[in-house]
Amino acid sequence: ETGVTQSPTHLIKTRGQQVTLRCSSQSGHNTVSWYQQALGQGPQFIFQYYREEENGRGNFPPRFSGLQFPNYSSELNVNALELDDSALYLCASSLDPGEQAPLHFGNGTRLTVT
Amino acid sequence: SQQGEEDPQALSIQEGENATMNCSYKTSINNLQWYRQNSGRGLVHLILIRSNEREKHSGRLRVTLDTSKKSSSLLITASRAADTASYFCATDPRNQAGTALIFGKGTTLSVSS
Numbered sequence: 001e002t003g004v005t006q007s008p009t010h011l012i013k014t015r016g017q018q019v020t021l022r023c024s025s026q027s028g029h030n031t032v033s034w035y036q037q038a039l040g041q042g043p044q045f046i047f048q049y050y051r052e053e054e055n056g057r058g059n060f061p062p063r064f065s066g067l068q069f070p071n072y073s074s075e076l077n078v079n080a081l082e083l084d085d086s087a088l089y090l091c092a093s094s095l096d097p098g099e100q101a102p103l104h105f106g107n108g109t110r111l112t113v114t
Numbered sequence: 115s116q117q118g119e120e121d122p123q124a125l126s127i128q129e130g131e132n133a134t135m136n137c138s139y140k141t142s143i144n145n146l147q148w149y150r151q152n153s154g155r156g157l158v159h160l161i162l163i164r165s166n167e168r169e170k171h172s173g174r175l176r177v178t179l180d181t182s183k184k185s186s187s188l189l190i191t192a193s194r195a196a197d198t199a200s201y202f203c204a205t206d207p208r209n210q211a212g213t214a215l216i217f218g219k220g221t222t223l224s225v226s227s
Contacts, residue, residue, distance in 0.1 A: 004156070033214040042118075042202050042217035043157070056214060088154060092214075102147060103204075103215060105156035 006091050006106035013081050013113050021076045021109045023091030031055070032074040033103065034066060035090040043090055049074055050096075078111075086113045118146075118203040118218030126224045133190040135221040137203030138183075144206040146179055147215065148188050151200045160188075160201075193225045 005024045013019050025032050031050045035043035045058035049068035063079040072093070078085060088110050092103035121136045137146070145164045149157040163170045163179045163186065170177045176189040190197055200222045204215040 035214075035217075040219075042219045045214050045216060048214045090156060092157075102159035102162060103149075103157070105158070107156040108154070110154070 004091060004093050004104050004106035006089075006109050008109060009107070010110045011112070013111065015081055015083060015113055017081050018077065018079045019081060019111060021078075021089050021091075021111070023074045023076070023093075023106060025072045025074065025091075025093035026104045029093035029095055029104065030072055031094045031096060032068055032072065033092045033094070034074070034076050035092065036060075036085075037088040037090055037108070039087070046076070081113045083113050086111060118205055118216065120201070120203055120218045120221040122221060123219070124222045124224070126226070127193055129193060129195055129225055129227045131193055131225075133193050133197070133223055133225070135188045135201050135223070137186045137188070137218055139186075139203070139205045139218075140184065141205075141207050143181075146177075146186050146206070147204045148175075148177060148186075149202045149204060149217075151202065151220070153199075157202065190223075193223075195225050195227045197223060198225045199223060 007022045033048040034046040037043045046060050047057040048055045052068045065077045067075045088108045090108045092105045095101045118137045118139045147162045148160045151157045161172045161177050163177050174191045179186045200220045202217045202220045204217045
């Protein structure tokens with residue numbers, strides 16, 4: 001069983017740039033959720049994808065967008081980066097969004113915006 | 115927005131002691147889960163308790179849930195240095211389709227040998 005993998009592990013960008021983060025779900029999981037975790041805080045829900053469609057969204061602006069592919073891998077795109085976007089971005093996969101099964105997390109991408 | 119709030123924010127104990135962390139939440143839930151995170155890495159699921167359950171055990175972990183008080187507690191018995199991590203409660207809000215788990219700010223546990 002392959003776990004959740006995220007790439008890259010670390011990234012440094014300049015304010016105003018765009019970034020794409022990638023996630024491969026655990027095998028057999030069709031749902032992926034993205035979270036932002038600022039230093040010293042709990043993870044904040046960005047959005048969830050189920051079978052390639054957005055299935056829910058947290059309180060994040062439209063410059064945060066995502067995609068889910070037929071193999072259930074996923075991307076998180078952030079446009080017009082701001083300093084406050086510096087955080088650990090976590091991807092989590094699960095079996096199904098209807099029944100809140102446990103989330104399986106990747107180790108995250110540490111994004112630094114300068 | 116944060117649904118759950120853990121208490122205390124930080125906890126330091128000696129190996130062999132028990133560690134208790136509390137979580138309070140605001141809205142009705144389907145279930146509550148506890149996760150652990152080691153130094154900025156991914157979160158690992160520990161235990162899930164459903165809204166119709168009051169207590170659950172898994173190894174050295176004991177979780178209680180009081181839906182009337184909207185609170186839960188996580189007890190780790192006979193703590194080990196390897197238990198040093200941040201612990202988060204996460205709730206699955208009822209009647210909010212398409213919302214993934216909502217996490218609290220976490221309790222940082224430090225176990226010294």
